[in-house]
Amino acid sequence: MRLFRIHNSKFRIKNMSQLFSKKNKEVLFTPLGLNNPVTVQVLGICSALAVTAQLEPAIVMGLSVTVITAFANVVISLLRNTIPNRIRIIVQLVVVAALVTIVSEILKAFAYDVSVQLSVYVGLIITNCILMGRLEAFAMQNGPWESCLDGIGNGLGYAKILIIVAFFRELLGSGSLFGIRIIPEVAYEAGYLNNGLMLMPPMALIIVACIIWYQRAKNPELQESSN
Amino acid sequence: MIDNNSEFIIQNLELIKMKALRNYLDKIKPNFEEGGKLHALRSVFDGFETFLFVPNTTARKGVNIHDAIDSKRIMSFVVIALVPALLFGMYNVGYQHYTAAGLMDSASFIEVFGYGFLAVLPKILVSYIVGLGIEFIIAQLKNEEIQEGFLVSGMLIPMIVPVNCPLWILAVATAFAVIFAKEVFGGTGMNVFNVALIARAFLFFAYPTQMSGDTVWVATESIFGLGQDLPDGFTAATALGHAATVGVPEFSMDMVWGFIPGSIGETSVIAIALGAFLLLWSGVASWKTMLSVFVGGSVVALLFNTFGAENNYMAMMPWYQHLVLGGFCFGAVFMATDPVTSARTETGKFIFGFLVGAMAVIIRVLNPGYPEGMMLAILLMNVFAPLIDYYVVQSNINRRVKRLNTNK
Numbered sequence: 001m002r003l004f005r006i007h008n009s010k011f012r013i014k015n016m017s018q019l020f021s022k023k024n025k026e027v028l029f030t031p032l033g034l035n036n037p038v039t040v041q042v043l044g045i046c047s048a049l050a051v052t053a054q055l056e057p058a059i060v061m062g063l064s065v066t067v068i069t070a071f072a073n074v075v076i077s078l079l080r081n082t083i084p085n086r087i088r089i090i091v092q093l094v095v096v097a098a099l100v101t102i103v104s105e106i107l108k109a110f111a112y113d114v115s116v117q118l119s120v121y122v123g124l125i126i127t128n129c130i131l132m133g134r135l136e137a138f139a140m141q142n143g144p145w146e147s148c149l150d151g152i153g154n155g156l157g158y159a160k161i162l163i164i165v166a167f168f169r170e171l172l173g174s175g176s177l178f179g180i181r182i183i184p185e186v187a188y189e190a191g192y193l194n195n196g197l198m199l200m201p202p203m204a205l206i207i208v209a210c211i212i213w214y215q216r217a218k219n220p221e222l223q224e225s226s227n
Numbered sequence: 228m229i230d231n232n233s234e235f236i237i238q239n240l241e242l243i244k245m246k247a248l249r250n251y252l253d254k255i256k257p258n259f260e261e262g263g264k265l266h267a268l269r270s271v272f273d274g275f276e277t278f279l280f281v282p283n284t285t286a287r288k289g290v291n292i293h294d295a296i297d298s299k300r301i302m303s304f305v306v307i308a309l310v311p312a313l314l315f316g317m318y319n320v321g322y323q324h325y326t327a328a329g330l331m332d333s334a335s336f337i338e339v340f341g342y343g344f345l346a347v348l349p350k351i352l353v354s355y356i357v358g359l360g361i362e363f364i365i366a367q368l369k370n371e372e373i374q375e376g377f378l379v380s381g382m383l384i385p386m387i388v389p390v391n392c393p394l395w396i397l398a399v400a401t402a403f404a405v406i407f408a409k410e411v412f413g414g415t416g417m418n419v420f421n422v423a424l425i426a427r428a429f430l431f432f433a434y435p436t437q438m439s440g441d442t443v444w445v446a447t448e449s450i451f452g453l454g455q456d457l458p459d460g461f462t463a464a465t466a467l468g469h470a471a472t473v474g475v476p477e478f479s480m481d482m483v484w485g486f487i488p489g490s491i492g493e494t495s496v497i498a499i500a501l502g503a504f505l506l507l508w509s510g511v512a513s514w515k516t517m518l519s520v521f522v523g524g525s526v527v528a529l530l531f532n533t534f535g536a537e538n539n540y541m542a543m544m545p546w547y548q549h550l551v552l553g554g555f556c557f558g559a560v561f562m563a564t565d566p567v568t569s570a571r572t573e574t575g576k577f578i579f580g581f582l583v584g585a586m587a588v589i590i591r592v593l594n595p596g597y598p599e600g601m602m603l604a605i606l607l608m609n610v611f612a613p614l615i616d617y618y619v620v621q622s623n624i625n626r627r628v629k630r631l632n633t634n635k
Contacts, residue, residue, distance in 0.1 A: 191393055197433035206407060213411075 028149040031157035034219060038161040039212045043129040048162055048208060049201040050121050055178050057117045058166030060107070062159020064122060068099045069131055070151035075099075076139040077147035092135045093126070100126045130158055165207045173198030252276055271363055274373030298415070301566075302378040304511045308502035309382050309561065315498035316491040317343035320390050323445045323488055324454050327461060342453040346446045347491055350385035353394045357401040358384070365410050376415030376422070376567075377405065383423035383561060386492025387554065387602075388430060389443040396434050400426040420609045421568045424602050431602065439598075441468060444488035463488045467553045467591065471598040475544045482551050493557040503560040512564035515576040520559035523584025524550055531592050541592045549588055558601035559584070568609045572619040579615055583608045 037043045044065075051061045075095050076083075083091045104122045107115035115122065125131070134154050139147040170176060172195045175183035183192065197203045216222045259272040277299060320343035325331040331339075358377045366373040384401055404426035409418045431438045441464035447457040465488050466476050481487055485495025493499075506512035528546035535542050549555065563569055563583045570579035583604050590600030597603060 191395070193393075193396065193434050193437065195433045196435055197429060200432065 024146060024149055027146055028153040031150070031153040032160060033157075034222070036157045036161065036215070037130045037133070037154050038158055038208065039215050040222065041130075041133070043133055044158050045205075045208065047121055047124065047128060048158075048165060049204040051118055052162055052166040052169055052204050053173065053199050054117070054170045055163065055166045057114055058162040059159070060111065060114045061118060061121065061125075062155070062162045064103050064107070065125055065128060065130065065158050066152060066155025068096065068103055068125055069134055069155040070148050071099050072096050072131060073134055073139040073147035073151035074144045076135045077142060077144040080140050088140070089132075092132060096126050096131055096135075130154055161208065161211060164211060165204050168207050169198045169204060173203075249280065252279070271367075271373070274363070274366070274375075277372070299375045299378070301511055302375050304509050305379045305506065305561070306382050308505040308511075309379075309386065309492070311498040311501040312492045312495060312557065313347075313382070313386060315485055315495040316386060316493075317347050319343065319485055319494055320346050320446055320491060321454075322486055323390075323463070324447075324457075327445050327447075327457055327463065328455050330455070338453055342446075342450060345450045345453065346390055347385060349394055350388065350392070350397055350491070351382070353398050354384040354401050355381040357398045358405050361402060361405045361410070365414075371414075374415035376409065376418075380404070380409075380422040380426075383492075384426045387423060387427050387490050387557065389438060389489075390446045390491055391443040392430065392437055396430060396437060400429045400433075403429050416567055418567060420606055421562050421565050424562060424606055424609075427602055428606060439468070440464075465489050465553065465598070467598040470541050470544055470552075471591075471595050472540075474540045475548070478545065478548050482548070487552075490554060490557075493554045496551050496556050499556045499560050506560065506564065512560070512566075513569075513576050515573065516564045516569055516580040517559055519577045519580030520555075520563050520584040520587075521550055523581035523586075524555060524559075524588050525584070526581075527585040527588040531588070539592060539595075541595070541598070544592075549591070553591075553599050554601040555584075555587060558587070558605055562601075562605050563608075568612060570612045570615045570619075572616045575612070575615040575619045578619075579608055579612055582611070 031037060034040065038045065038048055047061065047065075052058045072092070072095050076092055079091065079095075100123060103125070104115070107118070107122060134151060138150045142150070167177070170178075171182060175181060175188075175194050195203075256272070256276075277297075318340050321334075321339035321341070322331065322343070324342055324346075325334045325339055355377075358381045362373055362377050365371075381401075384397070384404070388397060404422050408420045408422045408425035409415065412418045427438075437443055441462040444465055445457070445461070445463045446454070447461055449455050464472075466482060469476050483496045485498060487494050503512075503517065507514050507517070525546045528544065528549040531542040532544075532546065544552075559580075563580055570576050583601075586604035586607055587600040590597055590603050594600070
């Protein structure tokens, strides 16, 4: 009976325009900007510090989280009416753990180098607050399609910040992007030096802080009133 | 009689000069006020006016003690106290260079000092221009008065770096420290960390090759024909670097006078002591903090001497040598006593100072990667200063509550 209802809700969507209604677009795009999981909700900071010393692992990490959040959101959204409320966290964890394992295995099979660079942080996606946050806050109350969009949006919002941070850290810390030397040899001969602090996590935190600073300065609605 | 007269005339002349300056400032003032054509530079004008003359404004709210000392005057005292160490630092830069070049015997005092002066001056200029520039811009943007805190930081920054520190990284570090250690916390008086030390910590972690090791402490190039280029492979370690890797150097009076390689302003205990006397005499710095830093350092060094540590030369360094080497004195006198970032309660000052000294020696001994522990020790205790104050105040409250209850 319940299964039938879920199927029913899936087929309720009649035409394409409804798939990307105004509300759905909002669900997809606000996490990239005004409701960014990292800079506004301040979630997932830990991995943003850990994997952003270089661009490549940061992008892979961002995409992995996007895929996992999207699928986990869909699965939990489909199950949302059957999960007993008291054990919902465990069910969510099982789903996330399964997805994380799949992604981790895929990375090991097809992108071994990056998976070695990311080391434990792929496995630790399971502890990423963004995931559980979206499952609890969104997927438990919304249909699978909206949840999917929400997962993609939040994953990309996270990936966006990771990429910005990694861009500056790799450029200023190692003088390269994607492992390719960007800053010319001439600069080094003239006395330019890579900034070693950029390779350490504290600087990632400061870059995230700068992004938050910029974003809040641009969007007064994000600022709390001063009293 | 004639003497008295001429003195009187000189005084009068001084007064006339002061008056002329005052009149000039009053004359150009309208330009900087609302609607004036130089309104954009209002904060700059205000900054100079209050630097030259005690401001005429008074507080309108609350109970205040009337005193001629304001923070600009306090900062000026600290800068004056830094002058002996700075001048000696300049001389020592020249001395180290000429000694390394083997020319010390034939060089005149002017040459040696001139070399050091020319080597250090660009650093001071860069530090002040970058730091004050940022302060002026921010004051203008936020429509506030220019804050005077950078007067001291700007002098401290060049004094705690090695002489070979490139100017551009000094500029980057100064900008970083002013923005992230000071302005984001709300400007002068609101910073959690000592600004100059944040600049040094930034340099230390970002550009370790320029801040530690054995090639950065002696200037190796000739400047305007003074001195001569040293060979590429020239090395000279600081006494602490030496102690961490090779063995404790023999104690000598040079370490007290300051004729050893080290950061520009930190080497001479005597010059720093002159500054310390001025700070203590004028009451700008607290003797409690200063004394307890030395006590803390000595106690921990003595403990290490007694119990030792295997294969650790630094643990065997006598306590008095710990106190005179590296940045210990400089940090104790000019940084640990910073009224903003150290503990403010009187008991708290003892605890704060003791822990700074103790941590400095612990870091020196137990972490061979950081032969200079003073910077990290002060920054660490900056974080704990509010906590120390909180517990001092709380324990005072508890004691008085207890007394109240027993007397009831």
